[in-house]
Amino acid sequence: MTQTPAGDSIAPAARTLATEDVAVTEATKPTVVDDGNLVNRSGRGKKILIYALLVIFAIIYIYPFIVQVSTSFKTNGDAVANPLALIPDPITTAAFERLAQTDYPRWFANSVLVTVLVTVGRVFLVSLAGYSLARLNFKGRNAVFTGVLAVLAVPGVVLLIPRFLVLNYLGIYNTYPALFVPLIIDAAGVFIMKQFFESIPMSVEEAARIDGAGTFRTFWSIVLPMARPALITITILSFQGSWNELPHFIVAADDPDLFTLTRGVGQLTSGGLGSGNQFPISMAAALLMTIPTALVFIVFQRYFTQGANAGAEKG
């Protein structure tokens, strides 16, 4: 949960990317205006400083991932003796083989299942709710919207005990529904969809309505296809949120068969596998759960950017 504050917040801001193109064309222009005649000396000094900083930060940010990859192919002894070495000596896949014998594959499958169910459910229900708040005039709409805004302010970690209480009360503690149902509805998602639907011109829907299409039909076949960018943003946030979620899975079940990746791997460190000097296994475990995130991130990078930036208008 510590990582989601930004993801939880609202409103599309595609600026980062939109303006990037402008920036690139500007960069190709010769830079005439800069501190007048100081341009050469201080300009070069500045460039050296910026590049130096860039290299330092790039090492700090990329090195841990490289260490992670290389360590997962090391032997236990090699990992402890040469933690900085980038080339494993000898190269071994023992860590992955050991991991395959644990419950890891099951955790992985659980994570995939939960993530898919949460995402499908959320995209559908949140856009319905967003459309209702943006476009349908009904009594109590403003009150509902104010309620959604208030709910956004509830810090997630405060919900640990409350969530358990309600799951226990409903008798679904330690079941699959307990893992995914509570994660489906997300107030921030409702807000994002509402904002997006408000930006679509009204005339499109009115034309459909005059043609006799019902409200749901208008929503489903006219408006929703136009909302593709927002839907992708919701999908990304939902994937990221449920794949990385830990506290909810801790309070929703304690049956090892229902462990997801975060829950199962989180316990590697306190018990058995990750303790002592078995770092290759814990690195391999971390690596395999990072790969799906990396793939989604690379494919949909620009939607991640928007999701993260979605906080700008909240205040």
Added chain:
Amino acid sequence: MSTLTTTAGPGTGRAPRRRRGVGQRQTVAGWLFITPALLGLGIFLIIPIVMALWVSFTDWNGRGSPFSSQVSLVGAENYAALLTEPGLSRQDFMISLRNTFYYVIGVVPLQTVVALLLAVIVNQKFLRGRTFFRTAFYFPSVVSSVAISLVFLFLFTSTGAINQFLAVFGIDGPVWFSDPRGLIHLIGDWLGLWSVSAPPAALAETQVLSLSVWEWFSGPSVALTAIMAQVIWTTAGTFMLMFLAGLQDLPTEVEEAAMVDGANRWQRFRNVTVPHLRPTILLVITLGVIGTWQVFDQMYVMTQGGPAKTTLTPAFLSYTAAFRQNQWGQGAAMAFLLFLIIFVLTSLQRYVLRDKDEAATRRAQRRQQRAARRKGVTA
């Protein structure tokens, strides 16, 4: 929030023009569309909070239903045990508050500064491969905190990468995650102000809220510092993107005007860029405070509150009290106190950092609206 005013409720002015049937159909559809979301939020957010509030006033031990007749109401006893009554519960809670306090004042400013620095670097137009570096800096923010915790556990082991790197400079690195010594204690010791092994009696013997003054002023422990470094590293990327959006909004004319006025680069940054980024800075700090007070994942995965309780946080303590020690009332009470802390701090922050001009215009607007409404009523 401006949307609230633009969606001026149904039935005001516009509605009579519509045919009645359409209005009714919209009401039905509107409620149908929103109901699943409301049910979801109600059942898994609002009702649970009410249930937990009830539990925080009981002595429920986790067996049976918290609403059965065997569970007795204990009034504010759980809250008292945490705040006013001397004892182990209060001591643990105070330790967790102290730890988190140091954690927050360490992480929030640093992650804000690092994020701004990264944004300024990545925003340099002459830089090649800016997209690549932006991606690299942002990537940790989207990776699971559990996966990152495992990597950092490895980097920070006693013979790990960090200590080997420090050894290059002749520094003998600590055993990070099992070192409970406080940073302020260590610095004072190093400066010769006091000795960690024999703390000044005046500080060690004065008790304030179940902790000695000496313990209050420990600073974050070495173990907590390592977690802080990890969190700054992880979250700076997200905030970098926010700053980047802000920086790219800055009109070049303004900066050029400052340049013409002879402002140097630092002056321009201080007097043009930073004021322009003010709303973003406020947002980043607010989100930072909200996020850091909730820290839980790292404690669960890496330290379980240890060594010597120096990485105990209210969120983790609330979890252990309820799920491991079956003191559900006290766990719930802690959760609500944490909620209160976050709420008060963010409100305070908004108030202190609010833009004075903006506040004034908003007040004026509200006054105008009220006047207009009054006029409308009388007319």
